[in-house]
Amino acid sequence: MSAESRSELMVETVRLRKTYGSVVAIEGLSVQIPRAAVGLLGANGAGKSTLIKLLLGLQSPVSGDASVLGFNVRTEPLRMREHVGYMPESDSLPLDVTAADFVGHMAEISGLPARAARLRAAETLYQCGVDEERYRLLREFSTGMKQRVKLAQAIVHDPDLVFLDEPTNGMDPSGRDDMLKLISRIHRDLGITVILSSHLLEDVEHVCDYVVMLEQGRLAMNGPLTSLVQGEGDVVVQVDGEVERFILALEQKGLDVRRRGADLVLAYHDDTVFDTVRDVSIDTDVLLRGLHRDTRTLEDVYLQRMGEQPADEGADVHAD
Amino acid sequence: MSTPIDQTRRTGELSNQPEAEIYDRGYRHYDGPREGRRHAILALVVYSIKRGLGIKKRWTAKIIPILIYGFAFFPVIIIVGIRAFAGNLAANLNYLTLYSSLALIMVVFAAATAPEMLCDDRRQHVLPLYFSRALSKGDYLLAKIGGLGFLMGTVALLPAVFLFLGSTFLATSPVSYFFDHVADLLRILAVGTLLALFFASIGLLIASFTERKSIAAAVYIGAVLLISGFADALFHAIHADWHRYFALADLLAVADGLTAWIFGKKLTGGSVAATASLAGPWYLVSVAVVVIASAAVMYRQYLREE
Numbered sequence: 232m233s234a235e236s237r238s239e240l241m242v243e244t245v246r247l248r249k250t251y252g253s254v255v256a257i258e259g260l261s262v263q264i265p266r267a268a269v270g271l272l273g274a275n276g277a278g279k280s281t282l283i284k285l286l287l288g289l290q291s292p293v294s295g296d297a298s299v300l301g302f303n304v305r306t307e308p309l310r311m312r313e314h315v316g317y318m319p320e321s322d323s324l325p326l327d328v329t330a331a332d333f334v335g336h337m338a339e340i341s342g343l344p345a346r347a348a349r350l351r352a353a354e355t356l357y358q359c360g361v362d363e364e365r366y367r368l369l370r371e372f373s374t375g376m377k378q379r380v381k382l383a384q385a386i387v388h389d390p391d392l393v394f395l396d397e398p399t400n401g402m403d404p405s406g407r408d409d410m411l412k413l414i415s416r417i418h419r420d421l422g423i424t425v426i427l428s429s430h431l432l433e434d435v436e437h438v439c440d441y442v443v444m445l446e447q448g449r450l451a452m453n454g455p456l457t458s459l460v461q462g463e464g465d466v467v468v469q470v471d472g473e474v475e476r477f478i479l480a481l482e483q484k485g486l487d488v489r490r491r492g493a494d495l496v497l498a499y500h501d502d503t504v505f506d507t508v509r510d511v512s513i514d515t516d517v518l519l520r521g522l523h524r525d526t527r528t529l530e531d532v533y534l535q536r537m538g539e540q541p542a543d544e545g546a547d548v549h550a551d
Numbered sequence: 552m553s554t555p556i557d558q559t560r561r562t563g564e565l566s567n568q569p570e571a572e573i574y575d576r577g578y579r580h581y582d583g584p585r586e587g588r589r590h591a592i593l594a595l596v597v598y599s600i601k602r603g604l605g606i607k608k609r610w611t612a613k614i615i616p617i618l619i620y621g622f623a624f625f626p627v628i629i630i631v632g633i634r635a636f637a638g639n640l641a642a643n644l645n646y647l648t649l650y651s652s653l654a655l656i657m658v659v660f661a662a663a664t665a666p667e668m669l670c671d672d673r674r675q676h677v678l679p680l681y682f683s684r685a686l687s688k689g690d691y692l693l694a695k696i697g698g699l700g701f702l703m704g705t706v707a708l709l710p711a712v713f714l715f716l717g718s719t720f721l722a723t724s725p726v727s728y729f730f731d732h733v734a735d736l737l738r739i740l741a742v743g744t745l746l747a748l749f750f751a752s753i754g755l756l757i758a759s760f761t762e763r764k765s766i767a768a769a770v771y772i773g774a775v776l777l778i779s780g781f782a783d784a785l786f787h788a789i790h791a792d793w794h795r796y797f798a799l800a801d802l803l804a805v806a807d808g809l810t811a812w813i814f815g816k817k818l819t820g821g822s823v824a825a826t827a828s829l830a831g832p833w834y835l836v837s838v839a840v841v842v843i844a845s846a847a848v849m850y851r852q853y854l855r856e857e
Contacts, residue, residue: 287683309588309685317683323676327608339594340684342585351581384680389581394683422580 241266247295256281258448268418270435271428273445279428316385316393326370341388359383375406392424411437436529468495469521477517592694599698603664619660626652627710631717654806657750665754666767668695674762688853699751707743749838752845759849799837808834
């Protein structure tokens with residue numbers, strides 16, 4: 232049975248819990264993740280890497296259950312791993328081997344015959360931007376090139392799903408852009424589903440169309456990126472005329488009005504806010520020049536979420 | 552000079568030979584065969600053997616394997632050479648003599664190669680890449696034991712086979728010698744396999760506890776010398792009858808005792824194994840206990856979450 236036909240859900244966890252001694256890494260995590268380019272977002276220590284290791288079966292949960300591509304990670308780990316690839320966060324390459332030999336070896340470990348493995352290694356390294364350099368020892372590679380090799384070994388056996396744990400770690404801005412473009416291409420052009428773990432909001436925004444946000448091992452929020460960044464965006468109003476009178480009238484109607492330059496910003500609750508603005512503009516004889524939903528970034532979503540939490544949480548998440 | 556197109560125009564026929572080939576270097580999905588876990592384990596065995604021999608590594612990595620194989624074949628070349636030129640003078644040189652020197656070489660080989668099998672994968676954090684594939688931790692260890700066992704087997708078997716062939720060709724009647732002594736080949740296989748597993752399992756056990764190859768090698772040599780020395784000291788110091796069983800803790804005495812038992816020879820001289828005069832199966836039990844216990848501890852060590 233193919234991985235595709237087993238489940239429409241890519242990942243499903245039920246009350247997953249993982250502890251290291253007295254430290255709780257994942258707490259009661261229940262989430263269903265559809266097939267998409269998924270961004271696993273959270274501060275350092277939020278449990279992203281632990282969740283990936285649990286999903287790969289590299290670590291065992293204390294309690295709860297999880298399935299990946301329809302395979303139970305406890306009872307069918309080997310069958311599940313035939314269909315997935317993994318790019319770990321830390322350095323994980325042997326240094327005294329050439330890139331071609333190592334990626335070819337990893338393809339063989341994934342079951343490809345020797346000749347096919349060598350061909351696939353060359354092709355995949357080329358796709359990942361490692362061409363002639365593939366005959367050099369990995370100890371001679373820069374951080375960016377090593378990341379590319381790590382990505383190549385993760386997809387050399389043509390998996391259905393690839394876990395990428397902080398793939399842009401330690402890369403310079405230009406290398407980071409290249410890596411993000413590469414990951415986007417893997418998903419959009421090559422059709423390999425991606426779960427990208429990152430503490431960089433921009434990385435996730437760049438690549439993913441579904442977001443799972445973790446906080447201290449718990450699910451903070453999850454959903455399609457478009458709905459997260461747009462669905463709850465503020466309402467921006469532009470008016471000409473007696474603005475103060477207009478604001479007062481809106482506030483009397485129970486709306487919270489903020490100024491942002493020449494614009495007025497209202498919190499969106501539901502579509503009735505538009506009717507209220509229209510009615511107030513007529514009542515106060517103020518000319519309504521513009522009325523639209525504000526598009527939020529993932530950073531806005533994250534900051535809003537953090538605003539609901541104690542101030543010190545999420546301090547490590549960068550929105551660069 | 553006519554091109555294929557000219558020829559086609561001239562003859563009016565389409566050539567079967569392609570005029571040009573287009574290579575699509577775009578990513579393609581793999582729809583070829585996937586050969587499963589057995590293939591993966593075998594691939595890891597071959598990869599480990601290559602690394603153990605220093606193949607596709609710097610020339611310095613090849614020095615120790617070359618020296619080991621040189622020293623492994625050196626005694627047998629001496630034995631066969633003495634037989635060829637001195638005849639009866641070399642009557643006491645036999646498989647027991649050979650394995651006595653090979654055991655020491657195997658200790659050194661295991662000390663150098665076992666860390667090569669395991670330590671780099673741990674130190675360079677390669678294990679998550681293996682274990683995120685359809686390869687269990689047991690499969691990984693099996694492949695590593697297989698890889699080191701194969702290398703140790705070549706040291707334990709090939710010189711002895713060379714001695715057998717040398718003895719056969721130097722015999723007055725090579726054909727009758729071969730058929731009279733063909734059982735020796737089975738004995739060589741048995742001793743070689745058991746000693747390879749014995750020394751390999753101890754080496755891998757020690758290597759599974761550290762990421763540093765030099766530390767693993769030093770601990771291995773140190774452990775063999777210290778444990779054997781301690782066992783020898785107790786063996787000689789205690790005069791009760793049960794002191795004989797300390798021979799089972801002397802790794803080199805185990806190799807001697809096992810070889811003598813399988814080849815049906817009696818050990819002579821003042822060595823620990825010769826003095827202990829233990830029944831052969833005791834040495835087999837000692838080898839089995841060491842191999843099984845090492846594998847169990849190693850597996851438990853690798854079951855720890857990375």
